[in-house]
Amino acid sequence: MLKIAVGMSAGVDSTTTAKILKEQGNEVFGVTMLLWNGDKRAPLSGSCYSPSQSNMVDECKRYAKAIGIDYYAFDVSDMFQKKVIDYVAESYKNGLTPNPCIMCNSQIKFMALFEAIENHGLEFDKFATGHYAGVKYDEKSKRYILLRGKNLIKDQSYFLYRLTQYQLSKIIFPMYENTKEDTRKIAREYNLEVSEKSESQDFFAGEYHRLFDGDKEGDIINIDTNEVLGHHKGIWHYTVGQRKGLGIAYKEPLFIISLDSKTNTVYVGNKNHTFVNEVTIYNVNWIAEPIQKEFEALVKTRSVHKGTMARVIPIDENTIKIKFLEPTGIVAKGQSCVCYDGELTLCGGIVY
Template sequence: MNQTTSLGRIVVAMSGGVDSSATAALLKQQGWDVVGVTLQLYDHGQAVCRPNTCCAGKDIHDARAVADVLAIPHYVMDMESTFHADVVDKFAESYVRGETPIPCVLCNQTVKFRDLFAIARDLGADALATGHYVQRSEGEHGSIMFKGADPARDQSYFLFTTTREQLDFLRFPLGGFLSKDETRAIAARYNLPVATKRDSQDICFVPDGDYAGLVNKLKPGAIRPGQIVHVEDGRVLGAHQGIIHYTIGQRKGLGVGGGDPLYVIRLDAEQAQVVVGPREALGRTRISLRQVNWLGEGDGADFRCSVRVRSTRPPMPARVQLDGTGGGQVMLDLPEQGVAPGQACVFYDGERVLGGGWIASAR
């Protein structure tokens, strides 16, 4: 894998998984001077044996082992306090407000991009690479982001907050791959010890899935019991132990039986109410956005595109109007279900990512 000339220095964000490890191997093979950086995001001692996570003790060990095989420098940066303030605390606050947060987006926006960018520049890097499945190309007015080639692994929804400046500095070597098998084949080709390692699946700081337990620990007294009421007439159908246990569109586990199926339509944090109703009541056609990040040309004042309102939902046709101060309105052509405050609404022009914003409300 040795090269006589270098394309420049590139920092690779190495989480200890197969994606970032294969990214480092590919870039070294291409002729880059690769430097691996792993972010320690929570207590090393407590994290050593956590399965299905990233940036934990074992993952740091795995990243270092990969760096040894590739013969590249490897640094571990302690970002625990920053991660807690920018991601974990905000995750808890969002749930208390009755939202459905996406901590992976916050992590990409803050610790992994904002802070890792500064680290990469301090190391004299010409670029920063990650193992995300998105694509990037140079356009007439700067860098452009596209969906990953494999629709099943496309991660563009989670990177909508990436700024133009960051996109210029970023590289995504895996974005054009058509399957995860290609990535694992690269890891195996270079004898990387993580070639068969399974993917992380859980929120890294809530590996047991007990969101309520975490929120109760971080925000004592913030989880209040309340009523489950019907959206049509407000009649009380039951009681709940905290709105954090529910999410928009949820059907199972509501604790109210009999009659037609009911779904969570709205969460009212102020009144501590879970509002339920029939499936058709879930439909939303107008969405208000906050903290919009625009990656298209012009100011995006009024345009048509496709929007994705959850990572698991297909893009839907819509009209978008941005106010130029970070806010925006989305008018969907057809009602969309499961639109939840705290999630993202990401804009697409075909395969191109035009940006997106955080969902503040929907009606």
């Protein structure tokens, strides 16, 4: 029997995870991280960073009681502000496109929350969530490895690639082999109230720029002709690859190609500019045993990206050049590229 803490978000995945582990005879308790710090700029509901977190806690308490487990909520809002909100704001102001869920997983859910549980005097052998991914110990490499979820449509390994060996050693993902419908079926069999509930909340409902103070106008420039096509009210209102909502009329569809924070300029171009042949990633995190020579891998540039085969060329322990074997969609600076060998997550890093 293991003592297992289950991260609960009032969704079907995490609630069913808690029930499964309890039925297996483990000593289970539920935990939730409180992220909202009272910031009035946050949306009222629809996200995990909002006043509605109190409703989520009430729901989790009810679900935990029905399952028959203890439940705790821990305030990690100060760390969330520093590691996620400030990171998002600074990234956008510097013309980068951040990925808050990746940062939240590595710095908050599987770090700050761990510490909060331990500081409360609670011990746990393992920490479980409803993520669709897998963790195993590889005897050959003597490392914990991260696997893609068996159902690639729901696979969430992309959001977990920055986890450390210690974090992976503490984690279990019971939903590894499930589809979403599998999970709902299990929830129905256990008569869980949450069985038909919609997907869990996203990080932030609405546009991130609500978190920023002050808009600074600048030019929207055609990257081919250097012609000023219009004006913007702050580069953080835009994301690389965006096509709609530019507020300019042109003879052909235009996409945002890059954001220059130094000149406060939004550069746009036609579809030909949206294909990328190579990128360089930094702050590389290896989950598998580090590879020092060139290799081929499937590379995902976004969570929903099916992946593109590429030559992966390690430059040093923190830097990798990726040369795609066929052009892939535009890759925004600040986003992550994650490399895979079949179901095995090899490594990932951030595009700058």
